[in-house]
Amino acid sequence: MTTKVMGAAIKRKEDPRLITGEARYLDDVQLTGMVYAAILRSPYAHAKIKRINTTKVRKQPGVVAVYTGEDFKDLPALPCAWQAEAGRIKNNVNTPRVLEIDRVTHTGAGVAVVIADDRYAAEDALGLIEVDYEPLPVVVDAEKATLPGAPQIHENAPNNICMDWAIGDKDGADAALQSSDVVVRQRLVNQRLIPNVMEPRGCIAQYLPASEEYTVWMTSQDPHIMRLLMTAFVFGIPETKMRVIAPQVGGGFGTKIFLYPEYCLMAALAKKVGRPVKWAETRRENYIATTHGRDHVTDIEVGANRDGKITALKVKTYANLGGILSTIAPGIPTTLYGRILSGPYKIPHIYCNVIGTYTNTGMVDAYRGAGRPEATYTVERAVDLVARELNMDPVEVRRKNFIPADEFPYTPADNILAGLKYDSGEYEKALNKALDMVDYEGFRREQEQARKQGRYLGIGLSTYIEICGAAPSSWIGVGPTGQGWGAAMWESANLRVHLTGKVILTIGTQSHGQGHETTMAQIVAQELGIPMDDIIVQLGDTLGTPFGYGTYASRSAAVGGMAVYNSAQKIKEKAKRLAAHLLEASPDDMTFEDGKAFVKGSPDKAKTIQELAGAAALAYSLPAGMEPFLDDITYYDPPDCTYPFGTHICTVEVDKDTGQVQILRYLAVDDVGKRINPMIVEGQIHGGIVQGVGQALWEGAVYDDNAQLLSGSMMDYAVPKASFLPHIELESTETPSPTNAMGVKGVGETGTIASTPAVVNAVVDALSPLGIKHLDMPLTPEKVWRAMRSAQSAKM
């Protein structure tokens, strides 16, 4: 009998160092002779830099050096990895410089840097730099930025438009809307969020002049990409001259995917001053200099017939990209947004137009879910709006429009998924399970009773899908049919079984909380029958790991995990051939089970994987042509993405006097395919749900008319606290993905993608007796109270 390691809730291998303080995060790394950098950032959102005077700083005790943008003129602006569908549509690119030279387009842009013996001295010195700014008019709103008379931010971007992107069939959608029984139009604001990863960013760089080599430690989700971008696109040096190390990384949620100015700045400074230089981001800096997420304004038109069938969805979105582009900023509201607007539904006609605009706000890029939460919110609100218009139960409208289980693989209408197909799904099964859990009919009765007493109870659903496992390289990349991302998206794993039978697995993905050291080891343990304790997973260092694209887009299990799985198969094959040789049997008669290779039917005469590893390493008797050592590598390029799905349900009570929303129950049935470690899967879902609920109810970046970030600290931005939330109830269904041999789909982002509309739908449902059809997030007590008041006075 095979021991089940896959699918077991195994405690994490990485935890002992994390619960004892032994783990070394970026700011814990100390190097001999290290100095500290502090960055002077623009207080203006849009200004010309006329003059910078650093004379006073130079005399300050403890200061080693001070530099401005002029000192790094020779370094180009940072690369942007989205090339607008390989040139098929027009776009422009404006990216940050290491330090800005003559102009800033958002608050927080770096304009000067001080290096000092300690961080206190560096921070002190910043105040002595004199910068003469000429403030320019600003624009904050993505749509207003495109209107005549708006301040122009970049010369190459007329009307502040970065790109104007459209997919689907406009004429088809228009015609279908015209012939529909009803058409619902609604503006949906998906507000800007500040990711608030718990470990702020940071970087340490060291340069060795004799060997001309850089070593750069950084808080990164993708150290190989960072090295590639820095060497090839910024410094113009061979990749071999730089090593990038991501030490223990304290969360990412997308923000640590990107190449930021500070990383290049530290590398440049290390060379200039001849000492290792550290920059550790403060939380204040994190709010203004690290990427934000979401920030869409979307107008939808959704058509339906009286029977509840949706006929067409037409979407126009203004996506705020900030004052300057982060690494993949334009790719998020396009590839990862418009392309999943069919959700789990058979929508016959879809059209989506996205206008990405520059405004004088902080950079916007991938934040947990990245485009897919925005799409899911759009679709799930649209379905509820249709239900409301038709006076149908939102559950029934969903059932009427679900893609049936026997229609997979499914191609969404109008080629909006650009050639990919949904892999598998049983949407109604997950829905039914969730409805049972919540006792839907019972809740509706309770709601009816409560309404009679003047209480506002509501229930909201989100029957989502998500796209995980990014992505087939031919689909995402710069080829003729690709989405124009300057990347492939295969993943790598090198599996070595050492002489002692111990395994070292090196991978190209980069855990920053996901638990790869455990789950990747589980795959190896399952396939090779090697104890978990004998397997170590190494990652996060370009020295010693194979090139990989990193961890984001819920890709580590479905793409990175498959690379591990395939490497294990290769090792297994070699082990079987070696065992056949040692047992004097035919390789064709061999089988491998539970860590042993043996002739089929004769398990008593077996060679263990440990014996075979020893024999392969000592190599005194190998079959003809076999190389020594059990060591293999896989570069796995997925044939398609994966498509998890499920149903989230939230029930709420809205306080009629204060507008306070109380979550009564939150429950979710998620189908993420085969689960490697259900404990870790559930942890991912919990965290995702709370981030999504945070968007629905509390979180939101607020800029004033001068484009100053008012929600600029943890005092002003509502990161959810433990007391805000009830116990989340989780169940699952399991529909394996046919796309990969393990049947896994991915889970990192599902919670964030699914949860937001469930909560909003619940609140709107609660307030429906008042005639309220929609409210924009966050649904703070004040906003809800005002909506209730104006609805009540309208009724009077």
Place this chain on the structure above:
Amino acid sequence: MAYPVAITVNGTAYEREVEPRLLLVHFLRETLGLTGTNVGCDTSQCGSCTVLMDGVAVKSCTVLAVQADGSSITTIEGLTSDGKLHPVQEAFWEKHGLQCGFCTPGMIITVVDLLNNNPHPTDAEIRHGLEGNLCRCTGYQNIVEAVKHAAKAMPAAEAKPEEMREAVRA
């Protein structure tokens, strides 16, 4: 100007001269090299830097090293004794109460303090007790589970590390 301070950290007495503005967290991390305590914000919101000062949880980014003069500090490094994990550490591991781990040292210290004061908290009391500590990964659910697990595993007195008990007696 440097001021002399005498601070006991995890049972070891240290005498150092510090700048009056030096934060306790920087004293721990940079002067003593105890980097287990993390800094996650600059407004005393996140709680990543929580340590025990004379047995009481404090945010060490909001205490000056000179204010800690004469006190006894326990950091995450001091919870483990003779290589044995503290029951709260065990519980976080067992219940998957951490993901990226950055908030975890402060969170664990807070839970030690919470259980010292309330050995058998309800769910609501636990969630209220964690209000000074932010976690962005777990959604808090498994942290709550870990606290309940620790509460069961731990007789009330065991919540207190050795030197803390001494401090309380004194």
